[in-house]
Amino acid sequence: MQEFTKLRDDFAEVKQLVKQMIQVRVTVEWVGIEVAEILLNCSKRTIYRMVERNELATIKRGRSVRYSLNSIRAYLKKGQYTPEAIEARINSLFAA
Numbered sequence: 036m037q038e039f040t041k042l043r044d045d046f047a048e049v050k051q052l053v054k055q056m057i058q059v060r061v062t063v064e065w066v067g068i069e070v071a072e073i074l075l076n077c078s079k080r081t082i083y084r085m086v087e088r089n090e091l092a093t094i095k096r097g098r099s100v101r102y103s104l105n106s107i108r109a110y111l112k113k114g115q116y117t118p119e120a121i122e123a124r125i126n127s128l129f130a131a
Contacts, residue, residue, distance in 0.1 A: 063129065065094060065101035073128060074107050085110070 066074070071082050071091075082102070085091045090110055092103035104125070111121045 064104055066104055066107070067099070067101060070128065071102040071107060074124060075110070 068079055068082060072079060075082065075085075082091065086093055086102075090106070092106040094101045094103070108118075108121055108125075111124075112118065116124075
């Protein structure tokens, strides 16, 4: 009986950790250049041009530049993608 109680407690702990991991994944707001390349399906240079034209919002942390996931969504919505397709693309990338 003690083994069952220990297993139940361990399962509850794992369940709580998974919930925390899911919450962290959902709150991603800024991504690096590699992720932006995959989401937009274009090269780094194209992303740099998009930033120069103010099509993507950026933030600089030290030497690292991050790209707004909301501005990436907005750019994709202007194109050929539906909101469902955009979210599926983003979720598939962060689920891996």
